[in-house]
Amino acid sequence: MTTAPSNQPLRVGVIGLGVGLAHLKAYAKMPDVQIMGLAGIEDDRRVQLGEDYNIPYLHRDYAELLAHDDIDAVSIAVPNALHAPISLAALNAGKHVLCEKPLARTGPEAEQIVQAAVQAKRVLQTVFNHRRRGDVEVLKRYVDQGSLGRIYHTKASWMRRRGIPSLGSWFTNKELAGGGPLIDLGVHMLDMALYLLGEPTALAVSAATYAELGPRGRGADNAGKQQVGSNYEVEDLATAFIRLADGGTLLLEASWATHGSAADDYGVTLYGTEGGGEIKVKNYSWEDTLRIYTDVADVPAEIRPEVRKVDGHLAVVRDFVQTIQSGNWSAHIGTEGLQRARIIDACYQSAQQGREVLLSGTASS
Numbered sequence: 001m002t003t004a005p006s007n008q009p010l011r012v013g014v015i016g017l018g019v020g021l022a023h024l025k026a027y028a029k030m031p032d033v034q035i036m037g038l039a040g041i042e043d044d045r046r047v048q049l050g051e052d053y054n055i056p057y058l059h060r061d062y063a064e065l066l067a068h069d070d071i072d073a074v075s076i077a078v079p080n081a082l083h084a085p086i087s088l089a090a091l092n093a094g095k096h097v098l099c100e101k102p103l104a105r106t107g108p109e110a111e112q113i114v115q116a117a118v119q120a121k122r123v124l125q126t127v128f129n130h131r132r133r134g135d136v137e138v139l140k141r142y143v144d145q146g147s148l149g150r151i152y153h154t155k156a157s158w159m160r161r162r163g164i165p166s167l168g169s170w171f172t173n174k175e176l177a178g179g180g181p182l183i184d185l186g187v188h189m190l191d192m193a194l195y196l197l198g199e200p201t202a203l204a205v206s207a208a209t210y211a212e213l214g215p216r217g218r219g220a221d222n223a224g225k226q227q228v229g230s231n232y233e234v235e236d237l238a239t240a241f242i243r244l245a246d247g248g249t250l251l252l253e254a255s256w257a258t259h260g261s262a263a264d265d266y267g268v269t270l271y272g273t274e275g276g277g278e279i280k281v282k283n284y285s286w287e288d289t290l291r292i293y294t295d296v297a298d299v300p301a302e303i304r305p306e307v308r309k310v311d312g313h314l315a316v317v318r319d320f321v322q323t324i325q326s327g328n329w330s331a332h333i334g335t336e337g338l339q340r341a342r343i344i345d346a347c348y349q350s351a352q353q354g355r356e357v358l359l360s361g362t363a364s365s
């Protein structure tokens with residue numbers, strides 16, 4: 001779908017008052033955007049943010065926000081179970097949608113949202129802000145130049161020492177979150193790896209999940225997430241071995257709580273025939289995180305490229321706005337969010353069944 005480029009201000013709404021604030025901040029920095037509406041269930045916070053950002057429409061109920069004809073696009077930053085119903089309602093109301101990760105709890109749920117975007121002829125994008133990092137930007141260029149040769153194995157992980165996002169919150173509730181650290185943190189690292197690798201197709205996964213600390217009330221931070229009085233129903237560690245169609249393999253690990261050295265550390269390692277690349281991020285640092293491994297005059301060498309600091313949410317939101325304003329929408333139907341959701345879904349199935357699962361959905365023998 002292509003329409004004429006627009007130079008009218010884009011009128012946006014934000015649904016969700018947690019990380020939704022990062023969306024508000026980003027939209028507020030863009031001169032060609034008008035923030036028209038905000039929805040969220042914490043009354044005081046909604047009113048305060050409404051004042052801070054001078055927002056005309058403030059609603060507890062997201063449906064009331066979506067009923068405004070003078071809102072063109074919405075950011076959706078609510079518990080994972082609401083991504084599908086709110087995205088579907090928004091797309092059916094003719095809004096463009098920027099949905100927080102994960103696009104949905106399962107592959108079929110994500111598929112429904114993508115279908116709705118296609119039918120509505122509207123932009124659908126998922127927030128993958130960590131791939132916008134300066135180190136990822138440099139490594140991606142290096143990979144695309146062919147400097148690592150053929151990348152045959154990749155490791156991607158996000159591990160925390162004590163980072164369950166609030167015991168009793170929606171994050172630890174299976175129905176509301178869809179899963180634990182794999183769907184929460186692992187989806188970012190899966191995205192980073194697949195993006196760096198040039199979007200290879202995933203063929204099969206073999207995964208295991210564990211819930212060793214959370215159910216015993218251990219490993220939580222005090223992130224102040226929306227409380228729903230939930231028991232601990234999701235994993236606290238997941239590991240997955242993913243076979244890719246290009247013959248490569250990807251090892252993905254995610255944990256909210258571990259007895260290990262990581263405090264809140266994530267990264268990706270690419271092993272190529274001509275070189276290697278490694279991003280190691282400790283506690284969200286951005287400097288000195290990238291290494292390139294190569295041979296110089298037949299001896300091993302390590303390169304430390306300079307990288308810039310990037311505000312990931314700002315970069316994602318700017319892309320969303322520019323995509324809508326360009327009028328060139330057809331490629332933006334949530335495909336990457338859907339692919340990530342299918343792989344994560346297959347990981348949970350594999351963990352439950354205790355065997356490899358093919359991405360077609362059939363378990364291998």
Ligand SMILES: NC(=O)c1ccc[n+]([C@@H]2O[C@H](COP(=O)([O-])OP(=O)(O)OC[C@H]3O[C@@H](n4cnc5c(N)ncnc54)[C@H](O)[C@@H]3O)[C@@H](O)[C@H]2O)c1
Pocket residue numbers: 015016017018019020039040041042060061062077078079080082100101102127128129184224225226
């Ligand atoms: N990209 C990132 O770096 C990043 C970071 C944090 C969270 N997230 C994602 O953002 C989403 C929200 O996470 P969070 O950390 O902000 O959670 P949170 O608990 O801090 O906030 C959830 C928000 O959802 C709103 N909400 C709940 N039910 C609602 C309803 N029926 N109508 C309108 N609003 C409703 C609440 O008002 C609340 O403000 C999740 O999908 C999470 O995975 C992404």
